[in-house]
Amino acid sequence: MFQIKDLVKTYAPKKAEPVFALRGVTVDFGETGMVFILGKSGCGKSTLLHLMGGLDYPTAGEFVIDGKSSKNFTKEDYDNYRNTCVGFIFQEYNLLPEFTVYENLAIALLLQGKRAEKSVLREHLKRVGLELDEMRRPPQLSGGQKQRVAIARALIKDPRIIFADEPTGALDEKTGKDVLALLKSLSKDRLVIVVSHDAEFAHAFGDRVIEMADGLIVADSAVSR
Amino acid sequence: MRYKFFSDFRALQAKKGEEDCVYLKASVFHYLVGKWTVTRILTVFLSAFSFVMLALASMGYLFDRADYIARAYYNLAQRDGYVVFCEDGSFGEEMDGEKIAALQEKAGISFVFEADAGVSGWSHFIHGGTPPALQLFGGVVGSFGLAGAAEEYEAVGFTLLAGKYPDAANEVAISEIHYEALREGGYVDASKQFVWEEFMGEGYFVFDENLPQGESASIASYEDILGKTIGNGDVATDSHASSYTIVGVVQTNISEEELEEMNLSEIRTNPAAHLLFAEERAVEEPVILFGGVENRKTMRRCVRLILDWRQEQGGTERLPAPRDYKMLLPDDTQTDEWLIGVICGGLGGVLLLFSVLLCWHLATATLRLKEKKIGIFRSMGASEKLVVRLLTAETLFTCSAIFLAALLGTVLVYFLWLFPATELGGFGVSFLVFNGWTVFILAALSFVLPLCCTALPLKKFLKKPIVSNIAGDVSKKEA
Numbered sequence: 001m002f003q004i005k006d007l008v009k010t011y012a013p014k015k016a017e018p019v020f021a022l023r024g025v026t027v028d029f030g031e032t033g034m035v036f037i038l039g040k041s042g043c044g045k046s047t048l049l050h051l052m053g054g055l056d057y058p059t060a061g062e063f064v065i066d067g068k069s070s071k072n073f074t075k076e077d078y079d080n081y082r083n084t085c086v087g088f089i090f091q092e093y094n095l096l097p098e099f100t101v102y103e104n105l106a107i108a109l110l111l112q113g114k115r116a117e118k119s120v121l122r123e124h125l126k127r128v129g130l131e132l133d134e135m136r137r138p139p140q141l142s143g144g145q146k147q148r149v150a151i152a153r154a155l156i157k158d159p160r161i162i163f164a165d166e167p168t169g170a171l172d173e174k175t176g177k178d179v180l181a182l183l184k185s186l187s188k189d190r191l192v193i194v195v196s197h198d199a200e201f202a203h204a205f206g207d208r209v210i211e212m213a214d215g216l217i218v219a220d221s222a223v224s225r
Numbered sequence: 226m227r228y229k230f231f232s233d234f235r236a237l238q239a240k241k242g243e244e245d246c247v248y249l250k251a252s253v254f255h256y257l258v259g260k261w262t263v264t265r266i267l268t269v270f271l272s273a274f275s276f277v278m279l280a281l282a283s284m285g286y287l288f289d290r291a292d293y294i295a296r297a298y299y300n301l302a303q304r305d306g307y308v309v310f311c312e313d314g315s316f317g318e319e320m321d322g323e324k325i326a327a328l329q330e331k332a333g334i335s336f337v338f339e340a341d342a343g344v345s346g347w348s349h350f351i352h353g354g355t356p357p358a359l360q361l362f363g364g365v366v367g368s369f370g371l372a373g374a375a376e377e378y379e380a381v382g383f384t385l386l387a388g389k390y391p392d393a394a395n396e397v398a399i400s401e402i403h404y405e406a407l408r409e410g411g412y413v414d415a416s417k418q419f420v421w422e423e424f425m426g427e428g429y430f431v432f433d434e435n436l437p438q439g440e441s442a443s444i445a446s447y448e449d450i451l452g453k454t455i456g457n458g459d460v461a462t463d464s465h466a467s468s469y470t471i472v473g474v475v476q477t478n479i480s481e482e483e484l485e486e487m488n489l490s491e492i493r494t495n496p497a498a499h500l501l502f503a504e505e506r507a508v509e510e511p512v513i514l515f516g517g518v519e520n521r522k523t524m525r526r527c528v529r530l531i532l533d534w535r536q537e538q539g540g541t542e543r544l545p546a547p548r549d550y551k552m553l554l555p556d557d558t559q560t561d562e563w564l565i566g567v568i569c570g571g572l573g574g575v576l577l578l579f580s581v582l583l584c585w586h587l588a589t590a591t592l593r594l595k596e597k598k599i600g601i602f603r604s605m606g607a608s609e610k611l612v613v614r615l616l617t618a619e620t621l622f623t624c625s626a627i628f629l630a631a632l633l634g635t636v637l638v639y640f641l642w643l644f645p646a647t648e649l650g651g652f653g654v655s656f657l658v659f660n661g662w663t664v665f666i667l668a669a670l671s672f673v674l675p676l677c678c679t680a681l682p683l684k685k686f687l688k689k690p691i692v693s694n695i696a697g698d699v700s701k702k703e704a
Contacts, residue, residue, distance in 0.1 A: 079606065
């Protein structure tokens with residue numbers, strides 16, 4: 001369903017040596033399940049996630065989704081891909097503070113040309129374990145609540161794939177576990193790819209763990225429980 | 226798999242009146258508009274001021290002397306129904322029938338006639354001399370001869386009171402002023418009292434009152450005057466003399482105020498015009514009266530033709546003055562269009578540099594401030610086109626504000642100061658013109674400059690990957 005083939009990403013700053021963030025990564029993913037990508041800082045895991053999520057463009061290589069290669073993507077195809085196919089969750093939540101919680105979710109729907117019915121918004125918030133007043137704004141929420149709202153925002157688009165970049169990085173352990181449990185529940189009917197540096201969480205919640213080092217995959221195994 | 230592409234800005238707006246939906250009617254717009262209010266206001270006013278200066282400079286650079294003169298005389302024509310050009314007593318080029326016909330054809334005006342080719346000496350045909358009523362006009366009425374057709378006279382508002390408009394070379398219609406004078410004094414045939422004299426190489430008729438008068442008759446109605454003759458000279462002794470039969474009386478609708486400026490007298494026909502302008506009787510006084518000038522463009526064509534003819538004859542480009550018009554002529558006036566152009570252009574140009582810098586700075590700073598938010602927006606699926614539209618809409622808002630401020634400023638400066646200061650009295654025109662070109666220049670500057678200052682930084686901004694946008698953040702507020 002979703003494949004990455006020989007993805008390479010090189011950063012070439014001026015007056016500095018080029019940085020090879022990814023050196024040729026090839027992975028096949030299934031339709032569902034929770035996949036953790038582990039590695040130390042600077043190993044290229046976030047870069048890989050950004051490339052897969054369409055937030056950056058590879059130096060070489062491609063990803064293929066439903067037989068369509070990203071090499072043939074136009075700008076509009078990338079926009080469509082981000083709009084309908086994927087949902088992104090960031091470590092720092094990246095909610096829009098000027099908007100209410102409901103409006104943050106509504107934007108995702110409106111960008112797809114759908115009506116932002118309050119009942120739908122409420123349902124998705126409930127699904128992530130939140131029951132909030134519609135006038136609440138992100139600065140008034142706790143870290144865990146913000147991340148749940150971010151998950152709801154990604155989920156409301158009904159994406160095929162959810163990418164989460166260190167979703168528990170800014171949360172305490174208990175809250176982090178709750179968030180990962182939520183993502184686990186979502187992975188039953190879609191693919192969830194989580195970048196993390198926490199191996200314990202990866203083996204506790206993941207169905208598959210991919211380890212990276214120096215821009216390459218060094219291990220890729222299913223988690224047995 | 227949904228690869229549907231939503232690029233319509235309206236996709237961001239929920240339908241009104243649906244309370245079960247979330248509104249984002251203007252939220253996204255407001256979200257993208259925002260900070261740096263003082264800088265925005267400064268940009269608007271500085272840019273507007275610069276553009277006002279440049280618009281004023283353009284008035285100087287676009288100055289057209291022929292158009293200036295034409296506008297001046299057009300105003301006169303509009304006010305009076307006609308305008309008369311004459312040399313005010315001096316003699317200049319010769320206007321022959323061919324030139325007059327060409328003027329009519331090329332200018333498209335209803336008729337042109339040579340004034341001061343009227344039947345001079347007609348007052349001698351009043352029994353008892355010039356009546357007191359006519360002495361208001363200096364005792365001389367009838368210095369103009371008009372040569373047109375019935376529809377042309379009616380186009381300028383004349384009305385036939387009795388008889389008909391003349392249609393033969395030796396026919397003439399008189400104005401109601403002439404009729405009243407003849408009615409008051411009575412009619413006498415004085416044609417035999419005109420004698421030809423030569424003086425300093427020129428010949429003209431003089432009235433010898435010692436010679437016996439002809440038949441006299443009282444005039445009680447229009448019909449009494451019809452069929453009578455008037456003229457100058459002795460028709461029997463000199464070919465320059467002409468006699469004319471009165472065939473009509475015409476209401477020329479001249480008010481008392483206008484009488485001192487323009488004394489219309491005889492109404493003639495086109496054949497008479499050709500006779501007047503025949504080569505052997507070339508008119509020496511360049512007196513041209515325009516009637517029925519319909520628009521400024523027509524007047525401009527007339528002026529241009531006259532200027533061209535003057536140049537052909539080696540004269541200056543100075544037009545003859547409107548008859549009896551004592552005020553400064555538009556072509557005599559000192560116009561300082563170059564001064565306006567240089568001063569305003571220089572000041573406007575300097576301010577323009579600052580305006581460009583401010584617009585560029587505002588655009589760059591705005592993008593920098595909103596970089597992360599735009600990145601988040603795009604990560605959620607907003608297209609590049611949508612982001613460009615939203616940011617362009619914000620810039621257009623700024624452009625509109627600049628345009629309105631500049632337009633208001635230009636209008637105020639022009640109409641409250643420049644026009645009164647440079648208006649040519651009596652003609653009601655200034656050498657500086659506020660017209661469509663001024664508005665166009667203001668609009669072009671107001672919209673092109675800020676949009677260009679935004680487009681280039683925006684293009685550079687959009688080349689960056691989304692992840693770079695999300696990583697950059699200069700806002701103090703965090704979600």
